[in-house]
Amino acid sequence: MTARLQATTARRRSLGHRRALSGVMGALMWLAAILATLPLILLLFHLLREGASSIDLAFFTRLPKPVGEAGGGMAHAIVGTLILVGIAGAIGLPVGIGAGLYLAEQRGARLATSVRFLSDVLNGMPSIVMGIFAWHFLVRPVGHFSALAGGIALGAMMIPLVTRATEEMVRIVPTALREAALALGYPHWRTSVSIVLRTALPGIVTAALVAIARIAGETAPLLFTAFGNAWWSVRVDQPIAALPLQIYEYAKSPYDDWHRLAWAAALVLIGLVLIISLLARFVTRSRHGGVGD
């Protein structure tokens, strides 16, 4: 009788103890979750406060004005960033997705192991090194800076990101699906493309977006390649302006109105990344369902 009573009390005590522990842990996790998003919230808040007031239609349609003159915008840098990201994507996405598919399909092959390792090394490469590399091979021989060199430098940075993400996404496609397609008489390549890659596509798109967002804000590789341009230029063989370069340029200047413009440019850059994300998500969603080939 007593023993039973004791056991019950012990259980009760341990239940209370467990409840308390659960409460503490829950609170800690809640706190960690808040802290994880805090930098983003602060950043957005600050950007909006500092930058929003400088954003108007002219910001998107005009070129910069000299110091002291009011107005002016960053149309050239916005377009420049779009062009650079476009070139980078045209290089980084097909190469990265192809390489990732190869790594996932030929898991154990010796070449795959080397490619995987080198891709990780490339991923860890400081972006400034990538810039020097691109300058050495793409700028120096030609004799002048160019948008193409900048786009290629960014594209090279994208490749390992897209490669490893694609590999991960393709790997989680169940083997059973691959086998089902093969058993239906799908050739190997068709199985890879229209079943495996297609099933992994939403994940790959997300990864591609993350990669684009990453490189859209890169400044270091552009310093020696795209260089920046105070004037309107859309030619890929000429120096071109870019938002990160413009932010860098304006932020280090001693002028208050240029500082404000730098904040505004930062806000626009983030907005641009957001729009790219939403657009690509929309595109993949509307494709969903009716793709059989």
Added chain:
Amino acid sequence: MKNDSRAATAARARISVRNLDARFGANRAVRDVSIDFPDGQVTAIIGPSGCGKSTLLRCLNRMHETVPTARVSGEVLLDGRDLYARGVNPIEVRRHIGMVFQRPTPFPTMSIRDNVAAGLRASSRDRPSRRREGEIVEESLRTAGLWDEVHERLKDSATALSGGQQQRLCIARAMATRPSVILLDEPTASLDPLSTQKVEELVHQLRGSVTVIIVTHNMQQAARVSDRTAFMLLGELVETAPTPEMFTTPSDPRTEAYITGRFG
């Protein structure tokens, strides 16, 4: 003389397996198996886990070789033609021999209709017109007993279906290319009793028009659905007999031990 007798067997059998060995690296999963699968009949392959029954099945449509380190030797004759002969394209083989797996494998990115039509679209050659494709989809879904349940939502994702429906969808998908043989690898292992019953009824309906080979863990299922049963143990084929005979008067003591539940 020997060739003549083989031709005679091949005439009655849709698929004849001769001295088949299948390996995974050094592991010999199927050992010197010879067996005939009669045309239009249902043959069940039973045996304990790891006895090589699934591997044998996967050799019949050349799926075994898709696994790295897998090797096959021996002959598999489909209507007298060796599927492992030089110059035979495994992709062609798989188009003539349908397969359904243990777990339902609908393609998650495709609609119900596209799933059924997937096999028809496997090659860009001899692809049916869109209208003809629609007819085949309906026929296949009717055969699989799924038409009434899904005809109003053919454009929905196949993953929205229940497990049993998904499995019948996979059977419809395998049937859409009108294979002469269909291989079922424990098709009801992941299904509830009611769905299992529906799949078994479907196997009954297929008898006569298609040669069905079903691997199953479940001896009652083998007894219910098959005309002939083959018993495998440790990679070897112990015996093959008409199903009633197999379950009442097996000739091999090992078969008797297995079906009376003494091991496995």
